[in-house]
Amino acid sequence: MNYNSDVEGLDALSLSYNRISKEISRVIIGQDEVIKAVLISILSNGHCLLIGVPGLAKTLLVNTVAQVLDLHYNRVQFTPDLMPSDIVGSEILGEDRSFKFLKGPVFANIILADEINRTPPKTQAALLEAMQEKMVTVAGKSYPLPNPFFVLATQNPIEQEGTYPLPEAQLDRFMxxxxxxxxxxxDEIEVVKSTTSNNKPELHKILTADQIQYFQQLVRNVPIVDHVLEYAVSLSAKTRPGTALATPEVNKYLSWGAGPRASQYLVIGAKCHAAISGKYSPDIEDVHAVALQILRHRIVRNYKAEAEGITADEIIKGIF
Structure with a gap:
């Protein structure tokens, strides 16, 4: 894929994004903002955590995205008895009496980690190295994961029985x-109409793995002016109680705030949001467009906030 300039590449990215979201919308009805977030995280080389009640097409969404992007997709159902080897793979004794590595489902471009909070921390941790380093280590040997690599995890908020809260370190890995x-x-009428008939739309493949990797690099090349970058970093800094930039509301309601990874994601997310919107450089509006979804799982409310019913989203909007 050769474009004469980054500007030409960004025009192609914006056009491809519109085609992809239109194609996905033929199957996933009324979830435009969710589709947008998933595509931004893929184009930003990040991971995405989806939280919603059962039956909202979370699994169908990732399956559809994988088809439209022509990527290899695996689904892992997280259960209390799931072992790390069930995700990354294990060594087996071959017929020639030597050990061979049998790859687990993590060796795919898109991983759907279904109900990720249903498995103990030991198994959740098996995904940490994969998400951060894009490789897995088994018996002291490292195995690279395919490129691009993207984890889409789902959580069910209504059933708390038998769940293990995700550790902060793991939450921070999700963009x-x-x-x-x-x-x-x-929208529900449209969903029921389309799913209770024999009309199944045939999806077209729009981007290949190589094109996605090219666009991921292109997003990083997008220039950003200093005041927008400083604004993004200041948003993260304002969430940290007891620091110079912390707002009175943050000091009152938060135990701790977002780390530097949040600032990095705010900048890369704003660049990607600008690119898919047909702009060549992000502004403060682009930072705002991605900030809630980047910050809400990186701040920890204290007892006072929970007692008064103050949500993470309300605190973040107050910082804007």
């Missing part, structure tokens, strides 16, 4: 925390 809501009445 976005996306909350799915119920469809509108009009």
């Amino acid at each position: 976005f925390n996306v909350t799915l809501s119920y469809p509108s009445f009009k």
